[in-house]
Amino acid sequence: QPDLVERLISVDISPVSTAPVSEFSAYISAMKSVKIPDGLSRSAARQLADDQLRPVVQLPQLRQFLLTNLVEVEGHYLWRVNLEAISYHLADIMDFPVFHKPYPGPALFLGGSKSPYISSKDYPEIQRLFPKADVQYIEGAGHIVHQDKFEEFITAVLNFLPPP
Numbered sequence: 001q002p003d004l005v006e007r008l009i010s011v012d013i014s015p016v017s018t019a020p021v022s023e024f025s026a027y028i029s030a031m032k033s034v035k036i037p038d039g040l041s042r043s044a045a046r047q048l049a050d051d052q053l054r055p056v057v058q059l060p061q062l063r064q065f066l067l068t069n070l071v072e073v074e075g076h077y078l079w080r081v082n083l084e085a086i087s088y089h090l091a092d093i094m095d096f097p098v099f100h101k102p103y104p105g106p107a108l109f110l111g112g113s114k115s116p117y118i119s120s121k122d123y124p125e126i127q128r129l130f131p132k133a134d135v136q137y138i139e140g141a142g143h144i145v146h147q148d149k150f151e152e153f154i155t156a157v158l159n160f161l162p163p164p
Helices: 024-033 044-051 060-066 083-088 090-094 120-129 150-160
Strands: 006-012 070-073 077-081 107-112 134-137
Touching: 006 120, 006 150, 024 044, 024 083, 024 090, 044 060, 044 070, 044 077, 107 150, 120 134, 134 150
Parallel strands: 006 107, 107 134
Antiparallel strands: 070 077
16 A cells, blocks of 8 residues: 555665575574573673574674563563564565565665675666665665664665655
């Protein structure tokens, strides 16, 4: 229902399957294998989880982002997100449905220059589905663009939105 959307911003994802470049399966497995004993302080639990994730999730910024989902419930630490459901449906999550009708409004595809999720090979499909699309990259940002380069991210978003 494109008439319900005035403008569209896609952050570091393109309208193609991203499964071939995804490490998410390994990240989810690493998160599922984290073991934290009961009774630890929040900071100690986060540090322990960080240490356990480090061999698989090398980027400290990504580990910190994942750790925002570690929560304490009645003395036990667990992941806020449903890792089993994500793991089971990862192929569907990483895929993009087939659309034939393009979105006619303005669209911004905002990617991180260090991320593989919007590449030049995706441009034809972006242009087919979003003919008014503008593709921009934030220099030095990875997949978590808003965390890696917050001010540049906000500037790009505000420049795309109409003035109030």
